[in-house]
Structures are given as C-alpha cells and as structure tokens.
Amino acid sequence: MxxxxxxxxxxxxxxNCFDLARSIDLHLQSMKASGEKAIAGKKSGLINLHESVTWRAKHFGIPFEMTNKISTMEYPIRFVDEMVKGPFKKLHHQHHFKIIDSQTEMTDVFEFEAPFGLLGRLVEKIFLTNYMSKLIEKRNKAIKFQAEW
Incomplete structure (x- = not known):
C-alpha cells in the first residue's frame, strides 16, 4: 500500500479551507483535464458525513468510475473519504486542518493500494504514486487559490 x-x-x-476541500464543484473545476464528472450521489455543493459521490474520469486514456463516501467528519478539523467502489483495491483519504499562526495548514494523508497483487505494487512504485501526488497537488492549488482570492 x-x-x-x-x-x-x-x-x-x-x-473556508475545510469547506472548499469538500466542495464537489471546486473538485470538478480542478480536475477538468481528466474530464471528471460527478454522475451519482452528491453531484454539487458540499459533501457531508455519510454522503457519497460517484466520479467518472479518464486517466491514462482509460475511463474509470469510482464511488467515495465521507466516513468521518469533525468540522472544521478533519474529514475522511473512502472508496466504496472503483479501480483501487483500497483508497482512504484523510483531510486534516489546523491553524498555524494566521494560516491554515491542510494536510492530506492519501493511502491507496492498486489491484493485481505484485504487479499492482510495482505499478504503484513506478508511476502511480507520482501521478496521484500530482493530482492531489493540483486540487490543493485550486483550493488555495480559491481560499486566498
């Protein structure tokens, strides 16, 4: 993993940072390059505890669908979304927020496991971890830009 x-x-x-991080609309805007769409569940606005969203996107030229559910929420310091259906064997994304001086520190702890055993672990190491890091960084830049605007 x-x-x-x-x-x-x-x-x-x-x-503000907490709400932007759970905004379906901002997520969609930040992921336009992959053609991401919310196709089921919560499709716009702020996702809340026990709500889910099904995303459809294209990565590596392959269409994917993934359903994530908010399993934990402690406003405004933490929420967790977990994949309940999709391309990964496991996906668990913790979003933590804390105040440092006059700023908000947003920390993502993103754990995932590719399917297909040893081959999946090799794919994780060779390129998937880097690819997922860049997606999260892109999303975080959109949150930062919107929050500071």
Whole structure:
C-alpha cells in the first residue's frame, strides 16, 4: 500500500479551507483535464458525513468510475473519504486542518493500494504514486487559490 502525505499552507480561515476541500464543484473545476464528472450521489455543493459521490474520469486514456463516501467528519478539523467502489483495491483519504499562526495548514494523508497483487505494487512504485501526488497537488492549488482570492 502506498501513502502520500502533502501539506499546504493557506492564508484563509480554517472553515473556508475545510469547506472548499469538500466542495464537489471546486473538485470538478480542478480536475477538468481528466474530464471528471460527478454522475451519482452528491453531484454539487458540499459533501457531508455519510454522503457519497460517484466520479467518472479518464486517466491514462482509460475511463474509470469510482464511488467515495465521507466516513468521518469533525468540522472544521478533519474529514475522511473512502472508496466504496472503483479501480483501487483500497483508497482512504484523510483531510486534516489546523491553524498555524494566521494560516491554515491542510494536510492530506492519501493511502491507496492498486489491484493485481505484485504487479499492482510495482505499478504503484513506478508511476502511480507520482501521478496521484500530482493530482492531489493540483486540487490543493485550486483550493488555495480559491481560499486566498
């Protein structure tokens, strides 16, 4: 299983950052390059505890669908989304928020496991971890831009 930890400092109140991180609309805007769409469940607005969203996107030229559910939420310091159906063997994404001086530190702890055993682990190491890191960084830049605007 691979783990990605990313920290982003944002010059905005913690509540704004928390809400932007769970905004379906901002997520869609930040993932336009992969043609991502929300096709079922919560399709716009702010996703809340026990709600789910099904995404459809194209990565590596292959169409994927994935359903994620918010399994934990402690406003405005933490929420967790987990894949309940999709291309990974496991996907668990923790979003943590804390105030540092006058900024909000947003920390992503993104754990995932590719299917297909040894081959999947090899794919994780060779390129999937880097690819997923870049997607999360792109999303975080959109959150930061919107929060600081």
């Amino acid at each position: 691979a783990t990605i930890i990313l920290k982003t400092l944002i010059n905005a109140p913690i509540e």
